[in-house]
Amino acid sequence: MATRLTRRVVGAAMTGATYSAALLAILPLAAILVMLVMKGAGALDWDFFTRSSVPLGETGGGFAHAIVGTLMMVGLACLIGIPIGIGIGIFLAEFGGGALGTLVRFVADVFNGTPSIVLGIFAWTWLVKPMGRFSALAGGFALAVILVPIVARTTEEMVRLVPNSLREAALALGYPRWRTSLQIVTRTAGTGIVTGCLVAMSRVAGETAPLLFTALGNQFFSTRLLEPMAALPLQVYTYAIGPYDEWNRQAWAGALVLILLVLVLGLGARLVTRGRQRQA
Amino acid sequence: MAQVPRTAAVPAAHPEARLAADGLTAWYGATAGVRDVTLAFAPNTVTALIGPSGCGKSTMLRCLNRMHELVPGARVSGRVLLDGHDIYERGVNPVQVRRRIGMVFQKPTPFPTLSIADNVAAGLKVGPPISGRESDGIVEQALRRAALWDEVKDRLGDSPLALSGGQQQRLCVARTIAPEPEVILLDEPTASLDPLGSARIEELVHELKREFTVVIVTHNLQQAARVSDVTAFFYLGALIEVGPTAQIFTAPTQPQTEAYITGRFG
Numbered sequence: 447m448a449t450r451l452t453r454r455v456v457g458a459a460m461t462g463a464t465y466s467a468a469l470l471a472i473l474p475l476a477a478i479l480v481m482l483v484m485k486g487a488g489a490l491d492w493d494f495f496t497r498s499s500v501p502l503g504e505t506g507g508g509f510a511h512a513i514v515g516t517l518m519m520v521g522l523a524c525l526i527g528i529p530i531g532i533g534i535g536i537f538l539a540e541f542g543g544g545a546l547g548t549l550v551r552f553v554a555d556v557f558n559g560t561p562s563i564v565l566g567i568f569a570w571t572w573l574v575k576p577m578g579r580f581s582a583l584a585g586g587f588a589l590a591v592i593l594v595p596i597v598a599r600t601t602e603e604m605v606r607l608v609p610n611s612l613r614e615a616a617l618a619l620g621y622p623r624w625r626t627s628l629q630i631v632t633r634t635a636g637t638g639i640v641t642g643c644l645v646a647m648s649r650v651a652g653e654t655a656p657l658l659f660t661a662l663g664n665q666f667f668s669t670r671l672l673e674p675m676a677a678l679p680l681q682v683y684t685y686a687i688g689p690y691d692e693w694n695r696q697a698w699a700g701a702l703v704l705i706l707l708v709l710v711l712g713l714g715a716r717l718v719t720r721g722r723q724r725q726a
Numbered sequence: 727m728a729q730v731p732r733t734a735a736v737p738a739a740h741p742e743a744r745l746a747a748d749g750l751t752a753w754y755g756a757t758a759g760v761r762d763v764t765l766a767f768a769p770n771t772v773t774a775l776i777g778p779s780g781c782g783k784s785t786m787l788r789c790l791n792r793m794h795e796l797v798p799g800a801r802v803s804g805r806v807l808l809d810g811h812d813i814y815e816r817g818v819n820p821v822q823v824r825r826r827i828g829m830v831f832q833k834p835t836p837f838p839t840l841s842i843a844d845n846v847a848a849g850l851k852v853g854p855p856i857s858g859r860e861s862d863g864i865v866e867q868a869l870r871r872a873a874l875w876d877e878v879k880d881r882l883g884d885s886p887l888a889l890s891g892g893q894q895q896r897l898c899v900a901r902t903i904a905p906e907p908e909v910i911l912l913d914e915p916t917a918s919l920d921p922l923g924s925a926r927i928e929e930l931v932h933e934l935k936r937e938f939t940v941v942i943v944t945h946n947l948q949q950a951a952r953v954s955d956v957t958a959f960f961y962l963g964a965l966i967e968v969g970p971t972a973q974i975f976t977a978p979t980q981p982q983t984e985a986y987i988t989g990r991f992g
Contacts, residue, residue: 615835618793619849619901620825629851633839 482705486698494699498667498676505692509700511667512681515582516707518669519661519677520651522586527593528643532632534594535601535639540627542602551602554595565591566656574660582668582675585661589650596649600642604635641715648711652704654679678704743807744769744939745790745827745909750804752785752794759785761963762804767909767956772931772940774954774971776947778991782963783943787911790941791827792820808908825853827909828902832917834894836886836901843882845897849905864904872900873930892923899930903938910934912942916949928953947987951975959983 493508500507534554538547557565569588574580608631616626632639657663663680664673678700685697743766752760760782767773775783788794789802792813805812813823828849836845846865850856856864865882869875874896878889886897895915902910912931916924931953934940944950950957951971958968959982967980978984985991 611831611833611835612837614793614796615831615837615898616848617796617821618791618824618829618831620821620852620905622821622852625852630837630848634837636839 479705482698482702485695486700486702489695489699490702494696494703499665499681502690507696509678509681509696509703511664512676512678512700513703514667514669515661515664515676516651516678516704518671519582519585519589519657519675520647522582522671523589523593523650524643524647526587527590527646528597530590531594531597531643531646532601532639534598536605536627536632538598538602539605540631551599554598557591557595558599561655562592562653563655563658566659569656570659577672579672580660580662580674581672582661583671584659585657585675585677586671588656588660589653592650592653592656593646596646597643600645601635601639604638604642605631607638608634637718640718644711644715644718648708648715651707651711652679654683678707743767744809745941746807747786747790748805748807750786750789750802750806752782752789753799753801753803754785754797755799759963760789760960763960763965765958765965765968767939767941769939770935770937771956772935772942772954773956773958774950775941775943775958775960776945776950776986777960777966778986779945781960783960784913785963786960787829787913787941787943790909790911791824791829793824793829795820821852825849825905826907827911828905828907829911829913830895830898830902830915832914834891834898834918836889836894836897838885838887840886841883842878842886842889842897845886846900846904848901853905865900868900868904869897871903871933872896873926873933874900890923892919892926895919895923895927896930899927899934903934907938909939909941912940914943914945917945924949947975959986961986 491508493506494510495508495513496510497506497508498511534550538551538554541547542551566588569584569591573584573587577584612634613626613631616630617623621630657677657680661677661680662674663684664676666676668675682697682700682704685693685700688694688697746766747763750760750763750765751758763782763786765786775786777783785794790806794800794802802814804814806814808823808826812818813820836842837848840848843862843865846868847861850861850864866875866879869878874893877893878884878897881888886894889897895918899915916927919927928949931940931942935955942950942953944953954971956968957971957974959966959974959978959980961982967974967978967983969979974983975987978987
């Protein structure tokens, strides 16, 4: 009986320990969210979403230019980066057994591990310097450079998960290798690839450093790709280190919007995955 | 490895043969999985390949539609004649060969993202272009011939994953016969099915032989006896004996065949 009691005590203690560990992991996230809502929700009004920065001395204004800028540059990054990333991922999973595959995989991993500020300098050297100006285009490119290896590696993982029996079934029907990969295998991995893209999008949406050298930021509303453009993280940075209370309040609100944006992308990813599970 | 006697098999140049292996040896790296097999398959006939695990019967089957070579390190020597032409000849495209020789696998392999109807039509997509209406007609015909039409006609747009294992396997049969191949290879098609599902596939095999040359690999001796006209017994990669199914099961000429069918090994 003693052993049974010991077992129950140890069991309860371990369960308690795992729950506390889980709580410990959630705590910082909850703290950040609570803090952001407390400090930022007050500055979230209609103007925040519809107006851009106002000149010093005036009160009010908003982050419309930064929100639009982030959406545009993330969109541009997806336009450039997602097709390339998915292409590389399919190559790695389906044909990447050889030396070239190993090399590409290595390069992708190096890019994945490179600090984003370095990638910003990379984009600066390739686009900003030759063009002689900071631009939203260079910002989108810098974000794409971060996006490609993430999308490539998640696509590779998802395509690898497709059972080989499906490939054989398509080949036995007389599908050439490339059509098997593109029409059967990639389609089967589709929802996983979409999830990977959404995760990569939310990752680059929060990037600040690479935009410092490329899009630069802008206090005015602009949708021109060849001009400097505002972005949420940049605007938050500028307003957070600024000396005015009004700016600081808006920086909190901007951070909250950024978190909400990432949250929406994350939820989207979960919904896509759930749809797949229900189907399966 | 033990010396295995070569067999006096049906000649490859048999005039009735739709498909024939001639001196076929299949390698996995340096190991031969199938050794010097000569065997002919007549049209409108079901040929069963039997033998203990690892005897090379599945490898043999995969050589017949050039699927064996997809395994890294795998290669084939010898000839496989389809209507008298060697499918391993230089310049023959394996993709074209596989459109003429269909295959159904051990586990059902419906394409999960395609609807039931699109699964059946999948093989038509890589064939000559046809109209949507023609395709719909072929899909219905294929499903009828696979004895699945009545069960799925009201949900052709649904996912195939909602079907039972046996239904999925019949869907795979429908998908295989839709492009009208000449030969159908079945690789243990009932291994993952329950008895009822297996029985329906066996009935289907009887139907299929009216139009096709059928080769079936099976672990189940009773199944071989029920569905096949000709049985070929493989052991250690070699073809030991081939003959009419009744003869193989009642009066085998080789001692290994007798030992296997009476359950002394395998």
